[in-house]
Amino acid sequence: MHLTEIPPAKSPYREDFPIFSSPGNENLVYLDSAATSQKPASVISAVSSFEEEFNSNVHRGIYPLSQKATDAFEASREKFRSFVNAASPEEIVFVRGATEALNIISLSLGLHSLKEGDEVLTTVMEHHSNIVPWQMLSWKGVKVKFAGLDSSGRLDMDDFMEKLSGRTRVVSVSHVSNVLGTVNNIREIGRIAHDNGSLFIVDAAQSVPHMPVDVRQIDCDLMAVSGHKMCAPTGIGVLYGKAELLGRMEPVFGGGEMISEVKQSGSSWAELPYKFEAGTQNISGAIGLGAAVDYLRGIGMEKIEAYDRSLVSYAMERMSEHPDIEIYGPRDPEERSGLISFNLKGVHGHDVAEILGREGVATRSGHHCAQPLMNWLEQPSTTRASFYLYNGRDDVDALMRAIDRVRKVFA
Ligand code: 7TS
Numbered sequence: 001m002h003l004t005e006i007p008p009a010k011s012p013y014r015e016d017f018p019i020f021s022s023p024g025n026e027n028l029v030y031l032d033s034a035a036t037s038q039k040p041a042s043v044i045s046a047v048s049s050f051e052e053e054f055n056s057n058v059h060r061g062i063y064p065l066s067q068k069a070t071d072a073f074e075a076s077r078e079k080f081r082s083f084v085n086a087a088s089p090e091e092i093v094f095v096r097g098a099t100e101a102l103n104i105i106s107l108s109l110g111l112h113s114l115k116e117g118d119e120v121l122t123t124v125m126e127h128h129s130n131i132v133p134w135q136m137l138s139w140k141g142v143k144v145k146f147a148g149l150d151s152s153g154r155l156d157m158d159d160f161m162e163k164l165s166g167r168t169r170v171v172s173v174s175h176v177s178n179v180l181g182t183v184n185n186i187r188e189i190g191r192i193a194h195d196n197g198s199l200f201i202v203d204a205a206q207s208v209p210h211m212p213v214d215v216r217q218i219d220c221d222l223m224a225v226s227g228h229k230m231c232a233p234t235g236i237g238v239l240y241g242k243a244e245l246l247g248r249m250e251p252v253f254g255g256g257e258m259i260s261e262v263k264q265s266g267s268s269w270a271e272l273p274y275k276f277e278a279g280t281q282n283i284s285g286a287i288g289l290g291a292a293v294d295y296l297r298g299i300g301m302e303k304i305e306a307y308d309r310s311l312v313s314y315a316m317e318r319m320s321e322h323p324d325i326e327i328y329g330p331r332d333p334e335e336r337s338g339l340i341s342f343n344l345k346g347v348h349g350h351d352v353a354e355i356l357g358r359e360g361v362a363t364r365s366g367h368h369c370a371q372p373l374m375n376w377l378e379q380p381s382t383t384r385a386s387f388y389l390y391n392g393r394d395d396v397d398a399l400m401r402a403i404d405r406v407r408k409v410f411a
Contacts, residue, residue: 034386046291076290097237101224106133116141175207180329181336236285308338339386349381
């Protein structure tokens, strides 16, 4: 799809998602996919067929049922590996989500590698899950620095360079902002980080669901992904890491599955990726994630990216005709992903989202777990409409009608 193309009146993918045909939801306008996406029938049936037909624990039994579960579980790992072009399945660790991935990374580095005076450089546009785990290392004397933004909500590279120092051991940046939709030039940021001798970590929670992401092209050392934002169930995500690095990193959760040998005198760790997967994994979630990868790849990530962008272009065009709407983030749809944060002049974001909700339009308002960004915007909150492949022009039009309704209520 070309950029200037307008999205179809109704999404051709909507019927793949049973939620939109479940009683009462036929007219649901779901614009909260940045919080969590809906799930296609193929994912729901992959999960239920595991639970109904071959539920058993993985890697533990040698009976056929357990073998089948293990095969499906490991097939999902391979699907995800191929999806992000990781070098080997050892580099794909199943975790609960992006938050857990970032906490495992910060804990492991904090406990075993970072020293007093070391610095972590992140940005003002991060989700709290890429801020707080780093701040939690303050007991060790690790400092967190924040690169600022320019007036359009892009990363200010001059400020980034100023904050980067010989003490910057870690650069951890989101690929896509969950509030501004800004797509960061992470290849360039990664190159700068590596030239500085820093580890480069990418929070890809908002990018992997919406665009092709190739970890070898980005050359990130570690990356965090949430499955539930990319059509998979909640409670499953991926910590990607270069094998050589994960091999050197220490696990932070101990227990079953992650050991090679346990003796009274001490234990040794299992090989990758199991070293980081203590306890019984979310097997059904991982199988659902594999089905989600199949679904998204069946359509094609380039196509999904272009489709999202056509929705955002159309929505930005409609919104900019409205004199009372202030949009945050880059103006050029080429520089942003599939979401728009906005405020309606003189109306609090919560009032906007509440009335939109009553009109059948699901959006989200508040600080979106990005309070430093809200301070930068000098706004207590914004309303966010976030799009995905099951949205069409009809959903944007419904949003605009509902915004008119808010305006009337607060006239
Ligand atoms: N990083 C970014 C950029 C995010 O947008 C989110 C979740 C996370 C990390 C954490 O992901 P989790 O799956 O571990 O919770 N963002 C949002 C949001 O924008 N609204 O609800 C959750």
